[in-house]
Amino acid sequence: MKTVSLGNTGIQVPVLAMGAASLGSIYHPVSQQQANETVSAALENGVNYFDVAPYYGLTKAEAALGKALQGVPRHQYTLATKVGRYGDSLWDFSREATLRSIDESLSRLGTDYIDVIQCHDIEYGDIPQLLDEALPVLRELKANGVVRNIGITGYQLDRLEQVACEQKVDTVMAYCTWTLQDRRLGNVARRLNQAGIGVLNASPLSMGLLTRGGAPQWHPAHQSVQQVCREVSALCDRKGVNISQVALQFALTTAAEHGIATTVIGTASAENMLDNVRWSDRPLDDELLAQIDALMAPVLNIGWDILPGNGGKAQK
Template sequence: MHKTRLSPNGPAISALALGAASLGSVYSDVSQDNADATVHTALELGVNFIDVAPYYGLTKAETALGHALSGIARDRYVLATKIGRYGDKDWDFSRDATLRSLDASLARLGCGHIDVLQCHDIEMGDYRQLVEEAIPTLHDLKRQGVIGFVGITGYDLPLLERVAVEHNVDTVMAYCTYTLQDQRLAPVARRLQAHGISVFNASPLGMGLLTRRGPPDWHPGHASVHAAAAEAARLCEAAGTDISRLALQFALQGAIQNGMATTVIGSSSPANMRDNIAALSQPIDQALLAQVEAILAPVRDKGWDVLPGNGGKAGK
């Protein structure tokens, strides 16, 4: 599997990362046995980067992941978790909350140390608290060797880029901005890479937008975006495939070409994990891709910050 190194002396991480939110039964009930099997399958097939957060399942995802990783050599995986977001409308980027959150995550995960500690959804919390308390605290922890890298996550690309460069963070995770429908992350990723900052692409299916079933009711995309994605999904189904497969191939392979370190995809079953890995190397049907891109062209790069839809991001 293609791997990219985090900083000149950092660990090499897989081009596909396991997003562990699903393990916390965020989308459907996931047994601990299934969580264990998913994590073990990912590691066996070469996926060594795992992303989680206290917010996912309100700590259930970290707990399930910690159980799944029990007994596995620590050098077999690179682990990222987050601080700052603790509920649908609960952000706290204070120093005290950051330190308490890290201690709690370490206890749930049972992993000894965190490789990448990220400030979660930075556009939603208090900006001054973020830059005056949370990020400096993470830099202190990095200097002490408690964590390996300082990261930020979110949706607002201009904000992510500015904070990353001005505050010397190591990693940026952006979601829903490098997909078949929205590709704005690509030039940002190349600029951040020039600063030595690793970029993680998350939610390559646009939080359900680019699936046969379509987005959930709370999805913040505009109705015109939903309609175009549904038309593209019908085209793919008529061609004997699933739009999610094409979307994963596009995002995974395109992320590598644009210098992104990894693509984070949620998974809660070994079979889904295998399908995701296959999308890394399966040739893209270029004729079908051209047809889908033509359908999506009128709404290309129209995120919900550009074309507001269903009330903004879920949880706001």
């Protein structure tokens, strides 16, 4: 697996990273054995950057990932987790909550340091509290070696860019904004990259929007966006290819030119992980992409912050 530099962190990340949220059984039950097999498949194929959070499965994902990594030499993988979000509508960026969260994450993950600690979905939390309490305590912990790098995550790109540059964080992870349907992260990522900030693109399948099964019922994308994505999926099927494959290939093959270091895709299946690895090695079909672009044009870059749908974060 090809690796690239994650901003100025000194970390070499694989161009494909594993999101571990689903190890917390948030979509369907996942056994520890399944978690072990998925993590093992990732490591065997050079996917050694793992992103998780206390919020995912309400601590279950961290616990499952920690157990799956037992026995693996610590220097062989990079671990990213988060602070600040602890429920569907529960954010706490206070100093006390941040310290407690990191202690608990270290215990669940079975490690004594975290490579990348990220403030989770910052636009929905208390920004003054984030700036005055969470980030200062994270800097203290960085000075002590408990965390190695500090990042922020979220969906609203203007807020992410402003906070990242003003606070000089090490990484930014944005989700659902560098996909076949939404490509707004590109220009932002270039600017962040020029500032030495590592950029991670999460959810290249846009939380299920760009899959054969289509968006789940709770998805915040507008129905007009969902309909076009279903048409794109049908086009891919007629061409004999899975839309998920095309979506992942698009994200991977266009990342570098836009300053995106790695693409984080979630899975709790060794089989899916191996599919992702295999797809990452295949070239993108430019003719098919042109046809997809033509279909996608009416809804390109129409996120749920622009045209809200019926659920999810559109309601927050």
